[in-house]
Amino acid sequence: MDLPVWQALHQELEAKHFVPIAVAFDSAGNAAAEPWIKAANPTYPCLIDMHHLVAELYDMVNVPNAVWIDENGKIVRPTEPAGVTDSFRTMDRKTFAMPQDAVDEMMAKRTAYQNALRDWADKGSQSRFALSGAEVLRRMHTPDDDRVRAAANFRLGQFLNETGRAAAAVKYLDEAQRLRPESWNYRRQALSLKDPTNPLAAGGPEFWNAVDALGKEKYYPTADDI
Amino acid sequence: MANQPTDIICGETTSRAVAADDRNDGLWLSAADLQQVSGWVFKPEGFCKEEVCVPVPPSRTAEFVSGQSYNLVALAGLLGQPVVADTANHAWCIGESSRERRRVLQSLDAPDFTLPDLSGKMHSLSDYRGKRVFLVSWASW
Numbered sequence: 001m002d003l004p005v006w007q008a009l010h011q012e013l014e015a016k017h018f019v020p021i022a023v024a025f026d027s028a029g030n031a032a033a034e035p036w037i038k039a040a041n042p043t044y045p046c047l048i049d050m051h052h053l054v055a056e057l058y059d060m061v062n063v064p065n066a067v068w069i070d071e072n073g074k075i076v077r078p079t080e081p082a083g084v085t086d087s088f089r090t091m092d093r094k095t096f097a098m099p100q101d102a103v104d105e106m107m108a109k110r111t112a113y114q115n116a117l118r119d120w121a122d123k124g125s126q127s128r129f130a131l132s133g134a135e136v137l138r139r140m141h142t143p144d145d146d147r148v149r150a151a152a153n154f155r156l157g158q159f160l161n162e163t164g165r166a167a168a169a170v171k172y173l174d175e176a177q178r179l180r181p182e183s184w185n186y187r188r189q190a191l192s193l194k195d196p197t198n199p200l201a202a203g204g205p206e207f208w209n210a211v212d213a214l215g216k217e218k219y220y221p222t223a224d225d226i
Numbered sequence: 227m228a229n230q231p232t233d234i235i236c237g238e239t240t241s242r243a244v245a246a247d248d249r250n251d252g253l254w255l256s257a258a259d260l261q262q263v264s265g266w267v268f269k270p271e272g273f274c275k276e277e278v279c280v281p282v283p284p285s286r287t288a289e290f291v292s293g294q295s296y297n298l299v300a301l302a303g304l305l306g307q308p309v310v311a312d313t314a315n316h317a318w319c320i321g322e323s324s325r326e327r328r329r330v331l332q333s334l335d336a337p338d339f340t341l342p343d344l345s346g347k348m349h350s351l352s353d354y355r356g357k358r359v360f361l362v363s364w365a366s367w
Contacts, residue, residue: 018360019354019357021362023341023364033366046344048341065363066362074336137334148322168314175310
């Protein structure tokens with residue numbers, strides 16, 4: 001949970017017209033998100049996105065994913081993992097301990113990402129991390145028919161769940177995942193909705209099996225310029 | 227016509243208990259409900275929303291119009307929008323077309339949205355024009 005990290009950056013960079021907008025992909029709404037937001041005591045907007053609308057609009061498949069948007073409302077970095085690495089995959093699944101080199105790698109990436117945000121807040125379009133339009137387009141993943149169909153299935157499943165028809169919802173949540181297997185948002189939100197009394201449902205054996213099935217593929221495919 | 231109270235999610239609008247008939251794999255609504263649910267209005271030039279009109283192929287009019295009712299599923303097909311239905315629960319979702327999603331993203335204009343904070347106060351991305359916005363996702367799960 002990075003809300004306190006973004007809070008520290010906001011305090012540091014607010015005078016440079018920098019603002020984080022954090023969006024919670026939480027179908028359970030305030031009940032799920034509130035304790036985390038209260039603990040971070042944010043001075044920047046923390047919004048609740050029960051329907052994962054922002055994920056659909058910006059083609060986000062995981063958390064934390066981020067987009068940088070300049071003063072004119074233009075995208076200058078498209079959706080990418082926000083300063084996170086695959087280091088967690090080396091974790092001991094009982095003790096949660098990680099080898100020191102994995103911890104170092106994780107912290108280095110986090111620092112580099114925050115420094116890139118500082119550079120952008122300082123220099124705006126002159127920052128080397130603010131990409132040209134052509135480079136944004138090159139990196140951007142754009143929605144195809146399977147993706148919009150996945151989104152419609154997820155939305156219907158989420159609606160059925162929200163209106164007390166959890167059993168009927170499963171089929172649509174599963175179909176969203178089948179059409180968009182790379183969406184950890186669909187996968188983990190569904191695990192959480194199917195087992196609502198278990199706060200660790202989205203990080204249990206099903207999650208780890210899916211992570212293991214990635215093999216050499218990245219869980220967080222980060223850009224190589226940060 | 228056998229109307230059922232039907233829940234219809236269309237884009238960001240959710241309409242509960244709309245009188246609709248789901249015969250022949252379609253979803254037939256009155257003109258008023260079609261407009262309320264989807265924003266589209268049927269006119270002589272075709273289906274229209276704001277300044278945009280999409281003509282209906284004359285040979286296929288019967289797929290779209292039957293007396294005073296209009297087929298939302300056929301309209302979605304015309305617009306390239308995905309349709310997902312749970313007919314047992316009379317619940318439907320009409321999504322956005324991939325063409326429209328691509329058009330918006332590839333313009334590089336950040337798509338606007340409006341969402342609540344914990345207190346229920348609504349915020350739009352466009353409220354923050356003039357700032358360098360770091361839009362970042364997270365989740366409790």
